[in-house]
Amino acid sequence: MDPGVAFGQVLRALRRDAGLSQEQLAFAAEIERNFVSLIERGVNQPSIRVIFKLAQALGLPPSKMIFLVEEKLESSA
Amino acid sequence: MDPGVAFGQVLRALRRDAGLSQEQLAFAAEIERNFVSLIERGVNQPSIRVIFKLAQALGLPPSKMIFLVEEKLESSA
Numbered sequence: 001m002d003p004g005v006a007f008g009q010v011l012r013a014l015r016r017d018a019g020l021s022q023e024q025l026a027f028a029a030e031i032e033r034n035f036v037s038l039i040e041r042g043v044n045q046p047s048i049r050v051i052f053k054l055a056q057a058l059g060l061p062p063s064k065m066i067f068l069v070e071e072k073l074e075s076s077a
Numbered sequence: 078m079d080p081g082v083a084f085g086q087v088l089r090a091l092r093r094d095a096g097l098s099q100e101q102l103a104f105a106a107e108i109e110r111n112f113v114s115l116i117e118r119g120v121n122q123p124s125i126r127v128i129f130k131l132a133q134a135l136g137l138p139p140s141k142m143i144f145l146v147e148e149k150l151e152s153s154a
Binding site: 002046048 | 081125146
């Protein structure tokens, strides 16, 4: 599985756990409204800056998000 | 400090610790030769996919790299 696809799935799960819509997360992370959807669907790859913005908006360290992506990749291997 | 700039500094330090030139790291990570230089100088932002490739080439988990970036950002705050 591509890391971008895995990141999108992790992002969607974390967003839902936080009870946020894509629009609410995009607003909180100060990124384009449809960019959350594009990332969640694995269409766009987030940059390091966007990863930090999303993590801050979701209230967890970016390294924790990346750790969850690593776990997803291992479990799908 | 911008996360992209912090990532570049962490990447440079890890690359030097590994005793690799920019060309050697780019080859090992299967990315463009000059892309390592652009990332290290904070000119380009790595995507999640490139972060995973660089971490693999350097032999550490991507989440560890991002943790080092978080530490650098905290120490520069």
